[in-house]
Amino acid sequence: MRILVVTVVHHPEDARILHRQIAALRERGHRILYAAPFAARGVVPHPDVVGIDLPRACGRDRRTALRAARALLAGHGAEADVVLLHDPELLLALPGTLRRWRRDGRAPVAVWDVHEDTAAALVMKRWVPALLRPPLKVVVRAAEHLAERHVRLLLAEHAYQERFRRAHPVVPNFPAVPADPPPAPGTDRVVYLGHLSRARGALDLIETARLVGPDVRVEVIGAADPEVKGVLAEADRAGVLRWHGYQPNDRALELIRGALAGLSLLHDQPNYRHSRPTKVVEYMAHGVPVVTTPTPLAAGLVARHRCGLLVPYENPAATAAAIWRLRTDERLRLTSAAHGRAAALAELDWAEQASDFADRLEMWVKEATSDGTTRPRPAMTGPIRG
Template sequence: MRILVVTVVHHPEDARILHREIAALTERGHRVVYAAPFGARGVVPRPGVEGVDLPRAAGRDRAAALRAARALLAGRGPEADVVLLHDPELLLALPGTLRRWRRSGRAPVTVWDVHEDTAAALTMKRWLPAALRPPLRVAVRAAERLAERHVRLLLAEEAYQDRFRRAHPVVPNLPTVPAAPPAPPGTDRVVYLGHLSRARGALDLVETARLLAPEVRVEVIGPADADVRDALAEAGRAGVLDWHGYLPNDLALARLSGALAGLSLLHDQPNYRHSRPTKVVEYMAHGVPVVTTPNPLAAGLVRRHRCGLVVPYGDPAAAARAVRRLRTEPRLRLDAAACGRAAALAELDWAERSAGFADLLEGWAKGTASGGRAPGPEPAFRIRPAAGNGASTPSP
C-alpha cells in the first residue's frame, strides 16, 4: 500500500507513530510518506520513509500548520491508499478535502488515530483562556461524532470508546519488550521518561529528587513545557537531578535498564484517568520497579502485577519514601522488577500486536475489514462495545 501519515502536533519521532505504527507498515513492505514538523523539531526522516516537512502546531500558533496540512492532503492524499491522521486538529482540514477526493474518483481510506481524550485535555491547556474551555469541549465532542461518520477510527485506549456511538478497533499504546533480559535494578539511580509538565508532575519530580539526593540520582529524560524548564534546569545545575531533555526513542529506552525505580507522578486530571501511561509499561518491560501516583490504569497495573508501589497525588515525600523502601528492601525490588517484566512479556508487548495493526489497515484499504473488529489473531486488539448497548465489556 501507499500510506500518508500526518501529524503537526507530535514529535516526528513519537514512539507510537514512528517506532510502532510506521515500523509495522514498512516491515510489511508498504510505502510510507510521513508528513511531520521535522524542521521545527530539528530532526530528519528515518531511512526507508519519505519525509515531508510541515510547520508545527503549538499553543495558539496553529493556522500555518493547518494550512500546510490541508494543502498536503489535497495534493498528496489521492496518491495514497490510506491517509493516517494523528491529531484532532487535522479533522479541520478534511471537510473540503474529502469532497474534492470524492469528485476526483480517488478517495483514500482516511483514518484518525485517537491518542487522547481531547476534550478532557483542554482543561490542561494553559495557553487557552479558561472561559473558552467549556464551549470548546462541547465543540470537540461534536467534532468527534461528526468524524465518526466520515472517517475510520483507531483508539489508543478502550475507555475512549465511551465517547463514540459505534465500536472501533483499539490499538494499544504498548512498547516493544526487549528480548534480552535487562540488568537487575540497582540502588543509586531513578529514572523518569516522558514529556514534562506541571500536570505530569514535573515540579513534584524536582522535589522528589531533592529529597533523594545525594544518595540516589534522578535521571530525567524528555522535553519540558516552558513553565517548568527553569525549575528543571536549576535542579540540574544544583546537582539535584540529571535532565537530558529529548532523546531519540532508542537512546532513551537504553537508559532504563538497571534503574532502581521508574517514576510516574501524574496529577489527577480528567485526561489521565482513563489513559495508561506508556512510561509505566516501558519501565515494566525493562525490568524497572514502578513508583506511580494513583492514576487508575497505572495503579491497576502495579497492584495487579505487584511490580512497584503506589503513592498519593502531589506528595513528593511519599514518592521519595517509596524509592528508599525499594532501595533498602532487595527482595521487594527484585520481585517487582521480575513481575513487571513477566507481565510485559505476557500481555503488553507491541511485537505481538503490530501484525494486527497492519492487517487492519490492509483490510480497510481492500474494503474487507469491518469498522468494529480488527482482523488478525487475538489478542491483537480489544473491541469494546459502545456505551449503552447492553453488551458486556471485556476486561483490559
C-alpha cells in the same frame, strides 16, 4: 500500500508513530510518506521513509500548520491508499479535502488515530482561556461524533470507546518488549521517561530529587513544556537532578535500564483517568520497578502484577519514601522488577499488536477497493525537507 502519515503536534520520532506503527507497516513492505514538523523539532526524516516537513502546531499558533497540512492533503492525499492522521486538529483540514477526493474518484481511506481524550486534554492547556474551556469541550465532543461518520478511527485505549457512538478497533499503545533479559535494578538512580509539564509531575520530580539526593540520583528524560523548562534546567545546573532533555527512543530506553525505579507522577486530571501511562509499561518491559500515582490504569497494573508501589498525588515526600523502601528492600525491588517484566512479555508487548494494526489498515483498503471507491493512483512521491 501507499500510506501518508501526518502529524503537526507530535515529535517526528514519537514512539507510537515512528517506532511502532510505521515500523509495522514497513515490515509488511508498505511505502510511507511521513509528514511531520522535522525542522521545528531539529531532526531529519528516518532514512527508510519519505519525509515532508510541516510547521509545528504549538500553543495558540496553529493556523500556519493547519494551512500547510490542508495543502499537503490536497496535493498528496489522493496518491495514497491510506491517510493516517495523528492529531485531532487535522480533522479541521479534512472536510473540503474529502469532497475533492471523492469528486476526483480517488478517495483514500482516511484514519484518525485517537491518542488521548481530546476534550480533557484541551481544557488542561494553559493557553486556552478559562471561560472558553466548558464550551470548547462541548464543541470537541460534537466534532468527534462528526468525525466518526466520515473517517475510520483507531483508539489507543479501550476506555476511549465511551466517547463515541460506534464501536472502533483498539490498538493499545504498548512498547516493544526487548527479548534480551534486562539487568537487575540498581540502587543509585531512579528515572522518569516522557514529556514534562506541571500536570505530569515535573515540579514533583524536582522536589523528590531534593529529598533522595545525593545518595539516589534522579534522571529525567523528555522534552518539557515552556512553563517548566526553566526550573528543570536550573535544577539540572544545580545538580539536584539530571535532565537529559528529549532523546531518541532507543537512547531513552537504554537510559532506563538498570534503574532502581521508574517514576510516573501524573496529577489527578480527567485526561489521565482513562489512559494507561506508556512509561509505566516501558519500565515494566525493561525490568524496572514502578513508582506511580494512582491514576486508575496505572494503579491497576501495579496492583494486578505487583510490579511496584503507589504514592499519593502531588506528594514528593511519599514518593521519596517509596524510593527508599525499594532501595533498602532488595527482595521487594527484585520481585517487583521480575513481575513487571513477566507481565509485559505476556500481555503488554507491541509485537502482539503490530500485526493486528497492519491487518486492520489492509482490510479497510480492500473493503474500499471492493466498493469501487478507489482507483489506481499516481506514484506516491515527495520531497525530503527539514
